[in-house]
Amino acid sequence: MLRAEIIAIGSELLTPYRTDTNSLWLTERLNSVGIEVQIKTIVGDDEAIMEESVRDALKRSDVIISTGGLGPTEDDITRKVFARVTGRQLTLDYEVLEGIRHRFASRGYQMTPNNERQALIPQGARVLQNPNGTAPGIRIDQDNKLIVLLPGPPRENQPMFIDYVMSELERMSRGVRIARRVLKVTGLGESALDDMIAPIYKEYTNPVTTILFTDSEIEIHLTATAETAVHAEEIVLELTDKLEEKLGYYVYSTSGEMLEEVVGHQLRLKQFTIATAESCTGGLVAERLTRVPGSSDYFAGSVVSYTNDAKARLLGVSEEALERYGAVSGEVAEAMARGVKQRIGATIAVSVTGTAGPGGGTDAVPVGTVYIGLADELVTSNRRLVLPGDRHLVRWRASTAALEMVRRRYLV
Amino acid sequence: MLRAEIIAIGSELLTPYRTDTNSLWLTERLNSVGIEVQIKTIVGDDEAIMEESVRDALKRSDVIISTGGLGPTEDDITRKVFARVTGRQLTLDYEVLEGIRHRFASRGYQMTPNNERQALIPQGARVLQNPNGTAPGIRIDQDNKLIVLLPGPPRENQPMFIDYVMSELERMSRGVRIARRVLKVTGLGESALDDMIAPIYKEYTNPVTTILFTDSEIEIHLTATAETAVHAEEIVLELTDKLEEKLGYYVYSTSGEMLEEVVGHQLRLKQFTIATAESCTGGLVAERLTRVPGSSDYFAGSVVSYTNDAKARLLGVSEEALERYGAVSGEVAEAMARGVKQRIGATIAVSVTGTAGPGGGTDAVPVGTVYIGLADELVTSNRRLVLPGDRHLVRWRASTAALEMVRRRYLV
Numbered sequence: 001m002l003r004a005e006i007i008a009i010g011s012e013l014l015t016p017y018r019t020d021t022n023s024l025w026l027t028e029r030l031n032s033v034g035i036e037v038q039i040k041t042i043v044g045d046d047e048a049i050m051e052e053s054v055r056d057a058l059k060r061s062d063v064i065i066s067t068g069g070l071g072p073t074e075d076d077i078t079r080k081v082f083a084r085v086t087g088r089q090l091t092l093d094y095e096v097l098e099g100i101r102h103r104f105a106s107r108g109y110q111m112t113p114n115n116e117r118q119a120l121i122p123q124g125a126r127v128l129q130n131p132n133g134t135a136p137g138i139r140i141d142q143d144n145k146l147i148v149l150l151p152g153p154p155r156e157n158q159p160m161f162i163d164y165v166m167s168e169l170e171r172m173s174r175g176v177r178i179a180r181r182v183l184k185v186t187g188l189g190e191s192a193l194d195d196m197i198a199p200i201y202k203e204y205t206n207p208v209t210t211i212l213f214t215d216s217e218i219e220i221h222l223t224a225t226a227e228t229a230v231h232a233e234e235i236v237l238e239l240t241d242k243l244e245e246k247l248g249y250y251v252y253s254t255s256g257e258m259l260e261e262v263v264g265h266q267l268r269l270k271q272f273t274i275a276t277a278e279s280c281t282g283g284l285v286a287e288r289l290t291r292v293p294g295s296s297d298y299f300a301g302s303v304v305s306y307t308n309d310a311k312a313r314l315l316g317v318s319e320e321a322l323e324r325y326g327a328v329s330g331e332v333a334e335a336m337a338r339g340v341k342q343r344i345g346a347t348i349a350v351s352v353t354g355t356a357g358p359g360g361g362t363d364a365v366p367v368g369t370v371y372i373g374l375a376d377e378l379v380t381s382n383r384r385l386v387l388p389g390d391r392h393l394v395r396w397r398a399s400t401a402a403l404e405m406v407r408r409r410y411l412v
Numbered sequence: 413m414l415r416a417e418i419i420a421i422g423s424e425l426l427t428p429y430r431t432d433t434n435s436l437w438l439t440e441r442l443n444s445v446g447i448e449v450q451i452k453t454i455v456g457d458d459e460a461i462m463e464e465s466v467r468d469a470l471k472r473s474d475v476i477i478s479t480g481g482l483g484p485t486e487d488d489i490t491r492k493v494f495a496r497v498t499g500r501q502l503t504l505d506y507e508v509l510e511g512i513r514h515r516f517a518s519r520g521y522q523m524t525p526n527n528e529r530q531a532l533i534p535q536g537a538r539v540l541q542n543p544n545g546t547a548p549g550i551r552i553d554q555d556n557k558l559i560v561l562l563p564g565p566p567r568e569n570q571p572m573f574i575d576y577v578m579s580e581l582e583r584m585s586r587g588v589r590i591a592r593r594v595l596k597v598t599g600l601g602e603s604a605l606d607d608m609i610a611p612i613y614k615e616y617t618n619p620v621t622t623i624l625f626t627d628s629e630i631e632i633h634l635t636a637t638a639e640t641a642v643h644a645e646e647i648v649l650e651l652t653d654k655l656e657e658k659l660g661y662y663v664y665s666t667s668g669e670m671l672e673e674v675v676g677h678q679l680r681l682k683q684f685t686i687a688t689a690e691s692c693t694g695g696l697v698a699e700r701l702t703r704v705p706g707s708s709d710y711f712a713g714s715v716v717s718y719t720n721d722a723k724a725r726l727l728g729v730s731e732e733a734l735e736r737y738g739a740v741s742g743e744v745a746e747a748m749a750r751g752v753k754q755r756i757g758a759t760i761a762v763s764v765t766g767t768a769g770p771g772g773g774t775d776a777v778p779v780g781t782v783y784i785g786l787a788d789e790l791v792t793s794n795r796r797l798v799l800p801g802d803r804h805l806v807r808w809r810a811s812t813a814a815l816e817m818v819r820r821r822y823l824v
Contacts (some may be wrong), residue, residue: 014439016436023430040454044451053451294771295581295694302715
């Protein structure tokens, strides 16, 4: 299997405020044609360190992709360092220069002299056009290795990578194709999940199975390798099917959708509309549902009722229920769901009430206690959860539990 | 100035799904005692590549921090590689082993043999206790350089770094202290900002000024270096004051607060309560306001009214206004704000109505058009914005504009 490495260049990537994220997208593309990323390096504008990194890279990797450091300012030393390491002279490419000059002129600006630097190209290298910026990319073929220098901004480097690099990578990696599936699971703990599926996936060395835990869900990544794309796809599907069968409704997605998208599909299919009534999540369930383009087809509205007063006035929750059961209770969760369903006039409604912390917990209702309510034409029900984590995590997990309660209710 | 490097270890960090983020936190700590990070490397479980990275690191850096790869599985080769590069034998530390065994026993588990691996320590190294996990950290002093191996999870490595590493770093970097300020600015474009402040900050080489653009705001980072913490603080404050004076109310924070926290301070100070009425932001303004712990003191509630029907039923927006001006209009934004204020019974209310896209735009109301409404005891007003970006960005920028409109209204 061919091995790649990625060098991200830019002093801002060595501060506490920014880090390289280009490599995630690039890795996905490289993996898709069977090329593995074996190391990533993040360097600033120190020439000696960059040079050492590039020399190491040339020794050990078949494909070297750099991002950043191609701009017009003094600090942008990428092209100089790569030219030196590959033993090439930098020469001014008049065609590139003309392109940059033209780009400035078309916007009514005069090109400043420092922009000439962007037209310096290592001898024998190929220029990669950049339709979305002034700095062109550079491709160097050296000792059967492929070196590609790309500008830093994703909207510049991604189209360039697709247009000028992918076909060459496919050619280089002929005979190795990769297929992937991601099963997203919610509502199961780590060890419970592993008990269920380890006997299945451990039978396979291809696909490779990786299990990742995120804030409120588990992702099972399956990666199959074969000589053709069709065969890789067959291999990955076989295990996907087995795992999906075993996990049943715990799997909510096998093709990368977010939970809110899956719920949206269900609602659209059933021609339902949904409303939410939220206390501790502060609107997060509504916000997640409306992240999905086109959600106005099924999302009706939401009431965030932080105070008891708002619960009574906007949702019609009775003062008796608030007093008798407390604001964080299954009864109030159900009353909130019924109230918002009726007042907004939606087919179904989901509600959340709880204590996200850090303050506000009691012995009876510790921080992290959350009730989810669900009301539709047939029934009203509620579910109690005690969620671990800080305020942010409790809110996120509660919103996931609310979406998941909707998904489970309308599986068929 | 001392130079550090960070090596993040773990195959999952070389997939498209995860990348190293530990280094951001570590960089902030290192910078705070005047130590610069000059390169970051991300490696998997390839021993040869890791060894090369560690050898390079020992040649060029004074401080080397690694995260990850200290667990009990076969892949965890960090301790082996560092022992080899520093020419030390790995020996079983019985005290550490006892600690791990005890940790398992206290949870009612038996320690599995592979956990013994975590008690292997390079000879002459020091063990760093890990109160939040089984894998201890390791400190190696070699040729006047400090090498620290930490486990991967932030909740394990952060307390260990603070407790066992920071004091040594302070000692090593004696004579270099750093002070920072971050001015957060919103409501100004990039070039307008630079026109205003470039003549001021260009007078200073210390502090160093870096300007970062995020989705809906600008951060001005000032970093001052001096021999004492007090002097560094004086230097950074001088420029902070000048910039703040020049930028006036465009600056909403000089000590790292989020916009929603700043608005929360204002509301608490005035003993106001706030309600929101949201259309295209889908609850995001409410969700941001309630991210802040203690926000229940001033956040009353919110209505998300996606449909015209919900705007009429829950907020009392007249059908005449909806028909005459359209749902995305200043008139409807004001009616929404007045409606939610009155129905929830809050002191002030802010509203958002707009088209976030990708569908739904017209010639008269293109995608990105957003009206913010504000109602309080005295007046009702609205503001029209046309925001660039995709659905996610338009929603985020609209929520920022809503919070900013509240902030500006109650500056004094």
